[in-house]
Structures are given as C-alpha cells and as structure tokens.
Amino acid sequence: MAFFLETLFGGLMVGTLYALVAIGFVLIFKASGVFNFAQGAMVLFSALVMARFAEWIPQWLGMEPGLVGNLLAIVVTLVGMVLVAWAIERLALRHLVNQEPIILLMATLGIAYLLDGFGPMVFGSEVYSINVGMPKDPVFLMESTFEGGVMISLEDLMAAGIAAVMVAALSIFFQKTKTGRALRAVADDHQAAQSIGIPLSRIWVIVWSVAGAVALVVGVIWGSKLGVQYSLSLVALKALPVVILGGLTSLPGAIIGGLIIGVGEKLSEVYIGPMVGGGIETWFAYGLALCFLLVRPQGLFGDKIIDRV
Template identity: 85%
Template sequence: MAFFLETLFGGLMVGMLYALIALGFVLIFKASGVFNFAMGAMVLFAALAMARFSEWIPKWLGMEPGVLSIVLALIVAMVIMVGVAWAIERFALRYLVNQEPIALLMATLGIAYFLDGLGPMIFGSAVYSINVGMPKDPMFILENMFQGGVLISQEDLYAAGIAAVLVLVLSVFFQKTKTGRALRAVADDHQAAQSIGIPLSRIWVIVWSVAGSVALVVGIIWGSKLGVQYSLSLVALKALPVVILGGLTSVPGAIVGGLIIGVGEKLSEVYLGPYVGGGIETWFAYGLALCFLLFRPQGLFGDKIIDRV
C-alpha cells in the first residue's frame, strides 16, 4: 500500500504540472480560438532567460548568487515574456483579426520556430541549470500508518504546490474578473467583442502575457528538475493529451485532465509496464487522448459542437 501511495502521489504532483501547461493552452484557445503550438517554445525561451540572467546578474552587479539575484532574474525574465507577448500581438496577431482559424494556427507554428531559434541564439545552446532553492532531498510521510513511511520528493511537492496555487489564481482570474469575461467574449466572436468596445489588441496582449508567465513557471520547475535544454520544449507536448481529455475550452477540464494523465501514466508504467516490456509512460497519455478523440472528441468538460443545417 505504501508503494501504491508513493506512485499515486508522484502522479498527482506531475499531473499538476501538466495541468498548469494545459491551462496555458486553454487560455490562448479561449481568447483567440486557436491552439497555441508555440507553448513549448515559450517554455524553453523563458527557462533560458531565467537560467542565463540568474548567472549574468550577479556578475554585472558584483554580488554573490543568492535569493536577491534569483528574484531579479525572475523579474527580468517576466518582463521579457511580457515583451514577447506584446511583440506577438504587435507584429503577428494584429494583422490576423477576423481571419480564418488556420491562419492563426499557422502563425503560432511560425512563432514556435522563431522562438526555438531566437532563444539559443541569444542565450546559448548549452545545457544550463536553474537553482531557485527548492529542496531536492526526498522525505518520508505517514510513518505512523505504514512501516518505513511513504517516500516522496520534496522538489516535486514544492513544484506541485506552486503549480496548484497558480492554477487556482488563473481559474479565479478567468472566471470571476471583468478581464476574464472579456476573454471569453473575444473567443466567442472577435467582431462582436470589438463592437461592444472590448479592445482586442489589449486582450490578446494580456492573455499571451499570462501564457508567458505560465511558461516561465513551467520552465523554471522543469529546468530545475531536468536542466534547461532544447528537449524542454517537448515537455509541453504532454499537455496536448491533457487538453483533449479535459476539453479545449474548459479550465476545470485542464486541471482534471492533468491529474488523470499524471496518475494514469505513473500507475500504468509501474503496474502494467513489466507485462508489456515497459515504456507505457511515454505513450499512455496519447493513447488515452486517441480514445477520447474517437468516442468523446469534446473531452470531459468541453462544449459539444452542434452544427445546424
């Protein structure tokens, strides 16, 4: 039972990170009606900015690396991601208002390749480390209930807690604030939103800034765990099955889908992997997403699209 709980907790912690990435996809989709294929590139770009500025700032200011340098690097990286959001709206999205969704989709693909090249060109292409002070030593819990206790990673626990808080904040922002309601109006109809005075350009800058902030948090967490390298952009691909499972338009669906994928891939790898040669964790999420596409394409919480003719 203790081993099952260790696997379950590990899956829940990873699932919260998947949910956070998926929420970035959902926010962009609800504001522009297009799937943001640039999310992975944004994660890599933000992680590179954080890793390099955490090295450069102490050298520039003649100070020892520490909490202050990390905070300054975080602020600079956040400003950069807001700048990226402004540039995306100013030089790409502004010219695609009221265009077909495929035009916006292709724009996000172009942005992804652009950021994939720009990041290493500015910050370098080596493998960098990010140290924000999260403890990496494992810890034991529930020692009174199970002999030896349940082993969990403190780093994963802190990461899951940060992701959970950010997911909660973004959910409240989207559901309860005036700006969040404006985002939903823009997603429903660009022209109608503009006709009632909603500034489309400002809304897009806001939502891409939020997505950039999400990318920064995800980049810091995964960069701390895996190191900052090109493969980091592939982490965001795990959010694709999450949004398919939860629904492209559902914030709660992104959360539930992330937890289901996280727990499902861990349990399947541990308990079914030995019978099929292992490797289930790499394809479980995509297999589950395929099943949903075949039998419930709108996902668990997505809106069912009905075309009347």
C-alpha cells in the same frame, strides 16, 4: 501498499507539471479560439532567459548568486515575456484578425520555431541549471502505518501547490473580472467583440502576457527539476493529451486531465510495463487521448458545441 502509494503520489506530482503546461494552451484558446503550438517554445525560452540572467545579474552587480539574483532574474524574464507578447501581437496577430483558425494555428507554429531558434542563438544552447531554493530532499510519510514510510518529493509537492494557486487565481480572473469577460467574448467572436468596443489588440497582448507568465513558472519548475535544455519544449507534447482529456476551455479540466495522465502513466508503466516489455509511459497519454476523441471529443469539462442550421 507503500510502493503503490509512492507510485500514485509520484504520478499525481508529475501530472501537476503536465497540467501547468496545459494551462498555457487553455489560456490562449479561451481568449482567441486558437490552439497555441508555441506554448512549449515559450516554456523553453522563459526558462533559458531566467537561467542566464540568474548568472549574469550577480556578475553585473558584483554580488553572490542567491535569492536576490534569482528574484531579479525572474522580474527581468517576466518583463521579457510581456515584450514577447507585445511583439507577437504587433507583428503577427494584428495582421490576422478575422482570419480562419487554421491561419492563426500556423502562425503559432511559426512563432514556436522562431522562439526555439532565437533563444539558443542569443542565450546559448548548453544545459543550464536553475536553483530557486526548491527543496530536493524527499520526505517520508505514514512511517507508523508502513515500514519505512511512503517517500514523497518536496519539490513535486511545491509544484503541485503552485499549480493549485495558479488555477484558482486564473479562474477568478476569467470569471470575475471585466478583462476576463472580455477575453471570453473575444474567443466567441472577434468581430462581435470589436463591434461593442473591446480592443482586440490589447486583449491579445494581455492573454499572451499571462500565458508567458505561466510559461515562466513552468520553465522555472521544470528547469529546476530537469535542467534547462531544448527538450523542455517537447514537454508541451505531453500537454496535448491533457487538454484533450480536460477540455480546451477548462482550467480545472487541465489540472484533472494532467492528474489522470500522470497517474495513468506511472501505474501502467510499473504494473503493466513488465508484462509487455515496458515503454507504456511514452504512449499511454496519446492512446488515452485518442479514446477520448472517439467517445467525448470536447473532453471531460469542455464546452459542447452545437451547430443549429
């Protein structure tokens, strides 16, 4: 039973990391109606910028690497992600207003490849580490119930807490603020939103900036856990099934979808994998997403679209 609980908790923690990436997809889709294939590249780019400036800033200021240097690096990276958002709107999205969704989708693919190439070119392509003080040692729970207790990663627990706070804050932002309502109006109809005075360019800069901030949080967590390397951008592929399960327009759905996939991967690999030779963890998420597309294409919490003619 203790091993089952460890596997279950491990899946839940990994699921929160998938969900954090999925939140970036949902943000862009809610505000523009476009699936943002550049989110994975934004995660890699933000993590790379943060890791390099965490090294450079203490050297420039003549101080020891530590908390202050990391905080300054995070601030610099956040400013950099806002500048990236401004450049994306100014150089690409501004010229594609009212175009077909497939055109905007292809634009995000181009942005993804641009960031994937530009980041390593400027900041290097080595494997870098991020140390923001997240605890690495596990803790043991329920020692009185199970012999040896149940081992839980403190780093994963902290990541889960960050995910919960971000989802709550973003949900309030979208539902309760004037800017959030404007973002949803833009997603429904670009031309109608412009006709009532909503500045499309400013809205897109805001939402891409927020998505960049989410990518920074994801990049710091994944970089602390796995190191900053090119494979971080591939983490976004696991977020695709997450948004399919949860729904492209639901922030809570991104979390629920991430938890379902995280738990499903771990349990299937541990208990079914030995019977079939393993490898279930690599395709489980995509198989589950395919089943949902056949039965419920809008996901668990997505908006069902009804076209009346």
